[in-house]
Amino acid sequence: METVSDVAVRPGEPDRRRRGITSVEVLCAVLLIAILGQTWLQSTLDVPALRTGATVFVAVCVQAMPFLVLGVLISGGIAAFVPARVLRRVLPRREGAAVGVAGLAGVALPGCECASVPVARRLIGQGVAPAAALTFLLAAPAVNPVVLVATAVAFPGEPGMVIARFLGSLATAMVMGWLWARWGKLEWIAERALRRMPDIAVGNRWRTFAETARADLVDAGGFLVLGALISAAMGVLVPGEWFGVLGEQIVLGILVMAVLAVVLALCSEADAFVAASLSALPLLPKLVFLVVGPAIDVKLFALQAGTFGRSFALRFAPVTFVVAIVCAVLAGWLVLGGVR
Template structure:
C-alpha cells in the first residue's frame, strides 16, 4: 500500500521480476570454437600445414591433455572442500601459528597426487575456508612436486641416480616452505584478488551436493580458460627456442643452470612427465637438470596464467618472480648437499 499526496490509499503494484539476460561466457565461446574446428577441419589442415605450426599445435595439445585430468581432479577436490569440509575442521587440523602451519602444509602435499594445475583451485578454496594465505601457498607449491607419483617418475627416469629423487624432494619442499615463510613476513592481503579471499560460510542450507557441483563447475570453467592461455604461450615459446641451444651447454655449469631454469618456465611440462625430459638431456650435468625439475612445478607460463586468473595479476606479478629465484636457490642447495655439487 502507498499513500498519495491527496491522502488516498492505493494498492502498490507488485514489481515484475526482470528477465535474466543471457550472457556469453567462456564456456559458450569454447564450445563454439570446438564446433568451428570440427566443421572446418579439412580447411584448417591445409592452411596450417607448416612445420612450425604443426610443432606448436602438438605442444599445445600435449600441455592441455597432460594438465586437464589433473585440473579436473583439482576442481573436484576444491568442490569437495567447499561442500563437505567445514572451515572449523581445517582450522583445528593446522597449527595455530602460521610459521608452524607452513611446513605442515608443505608435507601435506605428499598426500595429493597431481600437477600444479590441480593445486591452484585447491589453494584458493583453502583461503576461502579461512586458512592463512601463506599456508595455502605453501601447499600450492609443494603438492605438485613432492607427491609419490612425481617421486616415482623421477626414480624411473634416473635409475642410476637415486640421489635425484631425494634432491628433488628436498629442493621442492624447501621452496614451498621458504615461500610460505616469505609471504608470512612480506605478503599483503591486498595483493590477492578479493574473490580469492572471500570467506565461505560453513553452511547456508544449500544441499551439499549442489554446492559441490556448482563449485567444481565454476572453478573448471574459470581455470580452463587460463590453462588454454598458458598452453598457447608454451607452444609459441617451444617453437621459438632453438634446439641447438642445449647442445652447447654441456661444459658451462652456470649458463646451464640459468638456461634450464628458464626452459622449465617456458616448456610448462606436467610435473609427472618432466623427469623423463630432464633425463633425456644427458649432455648436461645433474645440477642443471635438478634445477629444471624444481623450478618447473613451482613456476611456469601456464601456472602464471592460472595464478593471475585465480588470485589476480598483482599477485602473479610478485609471486612468480620471487618463486623463480627461491626455487633456483633451493635446487642449488639441495643439489650441493645431496648430489655432491656440480655433477
C-alpha cells in the same frame, strides 16, 4: 564478501545474468572446427613445422586434461565439504609447529592455485595463524598426489623429478611460513581478509562444489590451452640452439624458466607436461619452472592482491619467487645430482 548463494537466482525469478563465452567453450569450438575441417587443413596447411606444432599442442592438452579435471573436482570437493575448522583443529598451538603440519596437510587436502587462496582466506577468518594458512596456500597446489602423479607421467624414467619437485615445493611453503611467523605483520593483510567467514550452509554445498569446479576448470583450462600453444610455438619457432645455450648457461636457464613460470601462469596439474615438452633443456631449469609456477605467478599475484590486499602481495610475492628458486635449486642438486 559475495558467496555462491548470494549470486544464485532465487526460486521463481528469471535468470537475468548475462553469461559470457568461456575459454573452455572456445577450446571446444576450435577442436570441433579442426575435426570437421581436418582434410582441408591438412591439404592447405601441409607444412612440416605446423604439423609438428599441432602434434605438440594436442599431446600436451590430451596428457594434461585428465589430471586437470581430477584436480578441479578435488578442489571443488574441498571447498564445499571440508570446513576450514577441520584443519584448524589439527594444527598445533605453536606457530612454528603449525607451519610444518600445514605444509604436510597440502598432501592430504589438494587444491589448485586459484582455490588455495580463498581456502587460506577462510582459514585466517576462522582463527588459524596466518603463517600456517599461507603455508597451506603454497603447499596444497604443489605437493598433492594429483600433481605428483602428473609429474611422474610427464617424466617417465625420471623418478627424481617427482621427489625433487615434492621437496622443493614443500620447502618453499614451509620456509615462507616460518619467515612470516618471524617477520610478518598483521597490518600488511587487508582488514577484509581478517574478518570471520561464515561456513557454507549444508543446502548450498553441492552448488558450491559445482560452481567451484566449473570456475576452476574454466580458468585452468584457458591457461592450459595458452601454455600448450606457447609450448608448441617454442618447439617450432625457437631454434634448438637457443635451448642448448640455456642448458650450457645454467644460471641463465634457471632465471629464464623461473620468469616463464610466472608469466605463463599454468595450472599445477598441467605444467609438468609443458616442461617435459622442452626436451632440449636440462632437468634443473625444468624443476625450477615446476616449483616456482605453483608458488607465484601473475594470476596468483592478482588473486593475493585482491584477497589479502596490495600491501601483502607486494611483500609476499617477490620473497616467494626468490625462496622458490633457491629451494628448487637445492632440491635439484640434492636429488638430481647436478644440472643434468
